[in-house]
Amino acid sequence: MTIKYESQKIAQNFYTFAVLLFLVQVVVGIIAALQFMWPDFFILNFNIIRSLHINAMVVWLLVGMMGATYYVVSEESDTELWSVPMANFQFWATVLTVTLVVLGYIWMGINPQANSTTLFSTGILNEGREYIEAPRWADILIVVSVLLFLFNNFMTVLKTKKWTGIQGTLLGGLTVLALMYLPGMFYTKNMVKDQFWWWWVVHLWVEGAWEIIAGALLAFMLMKTTGVKREVVEKWMYVEVGLVMFTGILGTGHHYYWIGTPSYWLWVGGIFSSLEPVPLLVMVWDAFRTTRETRVVTNKAGLYYTVAHAIFNFVGAGLWGVIHTLPQVNKWTHGTQITTAHGHLAFYGAYVLLVLAMIYITLPAIRGVKEFNASRAFQSFWWMTISMIFIVLTITGAGMVQTYMERLMGLDYVAVKANYNLWFWILRAIFGVGFLYGVVIFVIDYFKLGKEPAPIAAPAPEKA
Numbered sequence: 001m002t003i004k005y006e007s008q009k010i011a012q013n014f015y016t017f018a019v020l021l022f023l024v025q026v027v028v029g030i031i032a033a034l035q036f037m038w039p040d041f042f043i044l045n046f047n048i049i050r051s052l053h054i055n056a057m058v059v060w061l062l063v064g065m066m067g068a069t070y071y072v073v074s075e076e077s078d079t080e081l082w083s084v085p086m087a088n089f090q091f092w093a094t095v096l097t098v099t100l101v102v103l104g105y106i107w108m109g110i111n112p113q114a115n116s117t118t119l120f121s122t123g124i125l126n127e128g129r130e131y132i133e134a135p136r137w138a139d140i141l142i143v144v145s146v147l148l149f150l151f152n153n154f155m156t157v158l159k160t161k162k163w164t165g166i167q168g169t170l171l172g173g174l175t176v177l178a179l180m181y182l183p184g185m186f187y188t189k190n191m192v193k194d195q196f197w198w199w200w201v202v203h204l205w206v207e208g209a210w211e212i213i214a215g216a217l218l219a220f221m222l223m224k225t226t227g228v229k230r231e232v233v234e235k236w237m238y239v240e241v242g243l244v245m246f247t248g249i250l251g252t253g254h255h256y257y258w259i260g261t262p263s264y265w266l267w268v269g270g271i272f273s274s275l276e277p278v279p280l281l282v283m284v285w286d287a288f289r290t291t292r293e294t295r296v297v298t299n300k301a302g303l304y305y306t307v308a309h310a311i312f313n314f315v316g317a318g319l320w321g322v323i324h325t326l327p328q329v330n331k332w333t334h335g336t337q338i339t340t341a342h343g344h345l346a347f348y349g350a351y352v353l354l355v356l357a358m359i360y361i362t363l364p365a366i367r368g369v370k371e372f373n374a375s376r377a378f379q380s381f382w383w384m385t386i387s388m389i390f391i392v393l394t395i396t397g398a399g400m401v402q403t404y405m406e407r408l409m410g411l412d413y414v415a416v417k418a419n420y421n422l423w424f425w426i427l428r429a430i431f432g433v434g435f436l437y438g439v440v441i442f443v444i445d446y447f448k449l450g451k452e453p454a455p456i457a458a459p460a461p462e463k464a
């Protein structure tokens with residue numbers, strides 16, 4: 001495996017930053033988990049730790065996707081990137097902005113008053129909207145960075161005018177992603193309206209734009225690892241992406257049940273979001289069908305992560321989403337640990353495994369190795385996946401107890417959290433350490449891949 005174009009190497013910068021932030025995200029997640037048992041544990045409060053955990057996640061996943069996109073667009077357009085210096089500049093500008101934002105959160109944790117200064121109508125360190133807490137000045141820098149990124153990729157395609165379905169869909173998804181950042185960038189004094197627009201960013205990202213990107217990358221990865229014909233993967237990609245949009249856009253309604261929006265959203269959200277698992281199931285079927293028909297697998301680890309991504313996208317987003325998506329159920333489970341359980345498995349399955357799969361598929365080529373020892377890739381996969389399954393089962397249990405005791409029996413929130421759910425928190429922290437162990441193996445593998453002597457007895461390509 002080697003790269004076709006020198007500029008595809010730029011992907012590696014983005015991957016490295018993503019991998020390091022992944023490690024930070026999970027370490028911080030464990031601190032958050034410990035704070036459920038000892039609220040005073042650590043110098044930074046739970047609210048700061050929690051926003052570091054979820055912001056680090058969003059950022060590293062986006063950065064990983066950016067790296068993957070530079071790689072894919074150059075390959076699909078059959079040419080070098082339009083401007084490598086611009087891509088490098090965009091990378092370092094992103095690193096700088098993210099670092100400043102993180103330092104700002106930490107500073108606010110130590111000195112909460114520091115956020116009382118406003119700049120562009122939000123607090124100077126934190127705008128306070130979950131997942132997109134970055135202050136407005138940082139939003140503006142992020143928009144500039146994303147515009148440079150999109151511009152560079154579109155110019156690359158225009159060089160050869162070779163539009164492929166995969167790269168077109170990928171860039172389409174990324175354009176929607178950029179546009180959907182904007183509704184989170186203005187300020188309204190009305191809480192209902194504020195929540196309304198905020199969900200456009202959060203929901204239309206993960207259940208719209210990001211799933212479109214995942215559909216395009218899934219097609220690319222299946223083509224690369226199994227050698228299946230482009231026409232076949234692209235045909236199914238269009239079906240998947242079409243269904244994602246058909247169900248996901250109006251599916252936004254599942255966040256409009258209780259925020260003060262008109263009651264027709266109960267119907268719209270309930271019906272359309274119940275259909276959201278359908279495209280995710282088609283993706284699983286697509287991955288299995290393609291894999292079954294394959295004769296020669298050259299990158300076993302890459303294919304493994306790809307298929308696992310398809311499966312856990314369906315289980316985490318689809319199944320763990322659909323169980324609480326009807327208003328009749330959501331009325332009881334809204335904002336409980338059931339939501340948190342779904343959030344973890346959905347993000348892990350849909351996007352963590354997606355970015356890791358892209359890394360395992362493109363990194364060997366970037367590092368110029370034919371074969372690599374995949375044993376660490378499998379080890380980290382199982383440590384992370386089994387731990388995540390147990391984290392999710394544990395907090396689903398906590399969520400059921402919480403829903404029953406708090407919402408049905410009317411017990412106090414803190415009483416349930418501090419007494420009845422304590423064992424669940426203990427177990428979550430333990431499984432969290434298991435997850436961290438898997439991440440550490442992955443990070444070591446990332447830095448060592450292709451830099452060690454080739455495996456002694458290179459295995460012959462397997463017959464499937």
Ligand code: HEM
Binds near residue numbers: 277320321340346
């Ligand atoms: C990869 C795709 C998905 C990701 C990453 C994801 C992630 C999340 C996250 C993080 C939340 C919590 C938001 C908050 O902090 O309040 C959430 C809420 C929710 N998700 Fe998803 N989700 C995905 C797909 C789905 C799908 C397909 C469904 C339905 C079939 C669904 C149903 C819901 C519902 C109903 C809520 C609201 C829970 C509540 O009322 O507290 N999600 N999702």
Ligand code: HEM
Binds near residue numbers: 029053337344347432
């Ligand atoms: C790749 C792995 C992980 C992903 C994708 C992830 C994702 C998320 C998301 C989306 C949320 C917000 C969900 C919500 O509150 O509805 C969250 C919160 C949280 N995460 Fe993680 N996380 C990961 C790993 C971990 C680990 C290993 C731990 C530690 C055991 C952890 C502990 C927590 C805690 C304690 C919260 C706050 C929950 C709450 O507010 O109720 N996470 N994480």
Ligand SMILES: [Fe+2]
Binds near residue numbers: 203
């Ligand atoms: Fe949603």
